Amino acid sequence: MSALRTALKKTGIMVACHINKIAFVSVLLLLMFPLVNQSAYTLRIATVAMMYIMIALSLNLLTGFCGLMSIGHAAFWGIGAYTAAILAKNLGWGMGTCLIASALVSGFFGMMLGLPVLKLKGYYLTIVTLGFCEIIRMVELNWMSLTRGPLGINNIPYPNLFGIVLKSRVEIYYIMLGLMVLTGLVVHSIVHSRIGKAIVAIREDDLAASAMGINVTLYKIMVFIISATIMGVAGGFYAHYIRYIEPSIFNTGTSMNMLIMAIFGGLGSIPGTIIGATILTVLPETIRFLAEYRNLIYGFLIIVLMLIKPSGVLGDVNMEYIKKRYYASKAGDKG
Amino acid sequence: MLFEQILNGLAIGSVYSLVAIGYTMVFGVLKLVNFANGSVYLLGAYFTLMTYFALGRNFWLCFILGVIGCGIVGFCLDQFGLKRLRATNAPRLAGLITTMGMAMIIDNFILLFFGSETKPYPNMINFGRIRIGNSSISSNQIVILGVALALMLLLSLLTYTTKIGKAMQCTAQNINATKLMGINTNLIISMTFILSSALAAVAGVLVGMYYQTIDITSGFSVGMKTMASAVLGGVGILPGAMVGGLLIGLFETLGATYVSSGYSNAIAFAILILVILFKPEGLFGKKTINKV
Amino acid sequence: MSTVLKVNSITQRFGGLVALNNINMYVDDREIVGIIGPNGAGKTTLFNIITGMYEPTSGKVELAGQDITGKKPYVIAAMGFARTFQNIRLFGKMSVLDNVIVGMHTRTKANLIDAIFHTKRKYREKKECEEKAEKYLELLNLWDLRHEYANSLPYGCQRRLEIARALATEPKLLLLDEPAAGMNDRETDELLEIIKKLKEMGKTILLIEHDMKFVMNICERIYVLNYGELIAEGTPFEVRTNQKVIDAYLGKEE
Numbered sequence: 001m002s003a004l005r006t007a008l009k010k011t012g013i014m015v016a017c018h019i020n021k022i023a024f025v026s027v028l029l030l031l032m033f034p035l036v037n038q039s040a041y042t043l044r045i046a047t048v049a050m051m052y053i054m055i056a057l058s059l060n061l062l063t064g065f066c067g068l069m070s071i072g073h074a075a076f077w078g079i080g081a082y083t084a085a086i087l088a089k090n091l092g093w094g095m096g097t098c099l100i101a102s103a104l105v106s107g108f109f110g111m112m113l114g115l116p117v118l119k120l121k122g123y124y125l126t127i128v129t130l131g132f133c134e135i136i137r138m139v140e141l142n143w144m145s146l147t148r149g150p151l152g153i154n155n156i157p158y159p160n161l162f163g164i165v166l167k168s169r170v171e172i173y174y175i176m177l178g179l180m181v182l183t184g185l186v187v188h189s190i191v192h193s194r195i196g197k198a199i200v201a202i203r204e205d206d207l208a209a210s211a212m213g214i215n216v217t218l219y220k221i222m223v224f225i226i227s228a229t230i231m232g233v234a235g236g237f238y239a240h241y242i243r244y245i246e247p248s249i250f251n252t253g254t255s256m257n258m259l260i261m262a263i264f265g266g267l268g269s270i271p272g273t274i275i276g277a278t279i280l281t282v283l284p285e286t287i288r289f290l291a292e293y294r295n296l297i298y299g300f301l302i303i304v305l306m307l308i309k310p311s312g313v314l315g316d317v318n319m320e321y322i323k324k325r326y327y328a329s330k331a332g333d334k335g
Numbered sequence: 336m337l338f339e340q341i342l343n344g345l346a347i348g349s350v351y352s353l354v355a356i357g358y359t360m361v362f363g364v365l366k367l368v369n370f371a372n373g374s375v376y377l378l379g380a381y382f383t384l385m386t387y388f389a390l391g392r393n394f395w396l397c398f399i400l401g402v403i404g405c406g407i408v409g410f411c412l413d414q415f416g417l418k419r420l421r422a423t424n425a426p427r428l429a430g431l432i433t434t435m436g437m438a439m440i441i442d443n444f445i446l447l448f449f450g451s452e453t454k455p456y457p458n459m460i461n462f463g464r465i466r467i468g469n470s471s472i473s474s475n476q477i478v479i480l481g482v483a484l485a486l487m488l489l490l491s492l493l494t495y496t497t498k499i500g501k502a503m504q505c506t507a508q509n510i511n512a513t514k515l516m517g518i519n520t521n522l523i524i525s526m527t528f529i530l531s532s533a534l535a536a537v538a539g540v541l542v543g544m545y546y547q548t549i550d551i552t553s554g555f556s557v558g559m560k561t562m563a564s565a566v567l568g569g570v571g572i573l574p575g576a577m578v579g580g581l582l583i584g585l586f587e588t589l590g591a592t593y594v595s596s597g598y599s600n601a602i603a604f605a606i607l608i609l610v611i612l613f614k615p616e617g618l619f620g621k622k623t624i625n626k627v
Numbered sequence: 628m629s630t631v632l633k634v635n636s637i638t639q640r641f642g643g644l645v646a647l648n649n650i651n652m653y654v655d656d657r658e659i660v661g662i663i664g665p666n667g668a669g670k671t672t673l674f675n676i677i678t679g680m681y682e683p684t685s686g687k688v689e690l691a692g693q694d695i696t697g698k699k700p701y702v703i704a705a706m707g708f709a710r711t712f713q714n715i716r717l718f719g720k721m722s723v724l725d726n727v728i729v730g731m732h733t734r735t736k737a738n739l740i741d742a743i744f745h746t747k748r749k750y751r752e753k754k755e756c757e758e759k760a761e762k763y764l765e766l767l768n769l770w771d772l773r774h775e776y777a778n779s780l781p782y783g784c785q786r787r788l789e790i791a792r793a794l795a796t797e798p799k800l801l802l803l804d805e806p807a808a809g810m811n812d813r814e815t816d817e818l819l820e821i822i823k824k825l826k827e828m829g830k831t832i833l834l835i836e837h838d839m840k841f842v843m844n845i846c847e848r849i850y851v852l853n854y855g856e857l858i859a860e861g862t863p864f865e866v867r868t869n870q871k872v873i874d875a876y877l878g879k880e881e
Contacts, residue, residue, distance in 0.1 A: 123431070212793075213796055303436040325775075
């Protein structure tokens with residue numbers, strides 16, 4: 001048992017010291033993946049998994065790093081999807097502009113919701129996001145002239161980038177890969193900056209953070225907007241990719257599943273988020289039995305996880321600290 | 336017309352109060368929003384229906400079985416999830432997520448067992464309509480209102496006059512001090528969960544009988560509305576939940592009649608958001624000073 | 628000598644309870660001032676008002692001549708008051724070094740754009756912060772522990788880390804809320820040395836403390852609070868011999 005633990009610790013240190021290289025190699029492998037495997041099935045799973053990684057990263061920034069819990073984030077995903085779908089179908093906009101519009105509209109809604117609610121402490125955000133998700137769904141359901149209500153929007157145009165129509169699965173795969181890597185970089189940069197430290201400080205103790213000169217409300221709103229924006233982009237992509245959207249996709253159940261993906265891998269851990277979202281997307285897709293009982297199993301999984309390790313599998317594992325501690329101890333040995 | 340709508344609103348509202356009490360009681364003792372409460376409400380209705388189909392004949396027996404069953408589910412929720420979290424001093428978020436996990440399990444269990452289609456529900460409380468002046472009211476409404484108010488009265492008596500009720504109040508104020516006074520707080524918390532789940536089950540059956548149909552999505556919307564009721568009255572305050580439930584029922588019924596029925600659910604959510612924005616401590620709540 | 632903190636007839640009521648009644652006090656630059664008083668005298672409430680956590684019922688707080696009453700805590704922190712907490716409030720899951728770096732938040736400027744595009748300013752600031760933070764940790768004898776999680780530190784170290792974090796905000800006035808509470812004699816002596824060092828560096832400090840020996844040893848002036856009233860002020864000697872203070876601590880002789 002202790003041997004296993006030492007081995008784990010050693011692997012942990014090794015991974016932590018080379019995490020950048022590992023990330024780089026992973027991206028390279030993902031870039032080469034379609035060259036090796038072009039089956040529609042695997043590419044679809046890979047694309048969806050990457051989209052969920054993007055979503056889980058956005059939620060982890062909010063919940064894992066800032067300690068705010070939203071169970072209505074599917075609403076922002078939906079707002080992004082509807083924005084892109086309507087603009088692409090009715091106005092014939094290209095994918096790039098659609099995604100930017102999705103980001104802006106979702107971010108705007110995030111701001112409108114965040115501005116008043118994030119001044120309050122505690123469980124309010126969770127309840128309000130739940131209500132917000134339902135209200136947005138009802139608007140999508142009832143605003144027939146814009147969203148076609150329960151019929152949904154079908155035949156959304158294929159992604160159109162700078163006038164080139166991208167119909168092949170491989171091209172869509174690469175777009176998603178690009179978006180995911182971009183999201184990963186953005187979230188990583190924010191977390192490892194002055195702002196990131198302030199955000200984590202707010203999670204740890206908001207009162208102490210404000211005593212250190214941190215404008216708690218401002219940062220909470222900022223994180224909420226960033227997170228909503230990322231969700232919007234993911235939604236815009238989803239609309240182009242799946243080409244048919246309807247209101248019931250974007251309900252609270254979806255929000256819950258997304259949140260579980262973010263928590264499972266590890267709150268406050270980017271590698272954890274990526275691994276968690278991948279596992280929770282790929283397994284139900286590939287194992288039939290899991291797909292059928294997916295939500296039931298998710299429910300059990302999350303309860304067991306809370307009992308064993310409430311912060312998720314890789315939660316509380318801070319690669320940066322492991323690395324620094326290792327180098328410090330090495331320097332100490334020499335000196 | 337208006338009188339009938341008001342009575343209708345109060346009847347539905349009184350059921351909301353029963354569920355809202357569940358949220359408020361649990362929040363009172365644990366400072367935790369129990370997201371599974373709406374699912375337990377639904378489970379109560381389905382469980383009663385299932386035993387009614389299986390055992391037949393005596394609906395009231397099945398009703399009692401359903402309520403007891405939900406009480407046990409509430410107990411398990413605490414026993415196998417939250418109690419252990421308390422023991423390990425897990426972060427607050429973990430408790431919230433656990434109740435959501437429980438809600439997922441119950442919802443999907445119902446879905447797998449009963450399917451997603453709307454089911455007819457037996458009505459045992461329809462004794463015709465009673466005429467008062469030139470308006471008439473159905474016995475359904477009177478029975479529901481009567482049962483709900485009686486239960487609320489009973490619960491108030493339990494909370495404010497008995498020893499166990501006092502222990503509950505103490506636990507809500509300061510759990511550690513209560514423990515030191517030799518009170519088994521885990522037992523009190525379990526009691527709270529059992530009571531709140533049983534109340535939710537009663538509410539589920541009453542609403543099922545009232546509308547004579549039941550479907551899987553109603554758990555979520557009632558859960559939301561009752562959460563709104565609890566917040567409106569002031570979370571953690573028993574009379575607040577009662578009044579909040581009645582108000583939400585009234586707003587909803589009147590809103591559906593005089594504004595638009597398509598958005599009737601949205602009215603409750605809109606009230607919820609407005610309350611949180613303008614008076615987060617609720618109608619009956621007091622502003623708290625946060626201790627440094 | 629300029630006045631850093633001036634408290635003008637502050638009164639704080641919580642409902643019917645008068646927590647503080649008409650308090651007047653000041654702290655001059657480079658002074659070390661103590662506030663003492665029995666439990667429940669209103670010392671921490673006073674700190675909370677000075678740092679903006681509570682808004683007083685009436686009265687005024689001035690920072691170097693500027694009225695700061697009713698300003699938000701983060702604004703006051705940026706203007707130059709930094710505090711520690713009686714019941715330690717560190718950022719537990721952050722490293723010791725990062726705790727101190729968070730303290731420098733108001734003295735650094737890197738924004739979202741710097742963060743995302745990794746500008747030169749970001750790197751420069753990061754390096755400066757780390758160097759400065761390590762200096763503060765050396766000062767507080769915490770350097771060896773700089774990469775550990777804050778909540779894994781022993782109690783005495785956590786108290787010192789709170790001071791380091793507050794110092795990192797480069798405050799005009801450092802407010803210490805019972806810095807020696809719960810420490811053993813050896814730890815208290817270590818803390819005493821540190822505060823003496825801070826004094827030599829020219830820091831201005833206002834501290835609440837129960838440990839009489841500690842206060843008498845280090846403070847130039849002392850304010851005594853009892854039941855929300857200011858009952859005495861003066862040098863340690865004056866306070867020690869003040870009849871009102873003796874009564875408050877030992878009980879009145881009938």
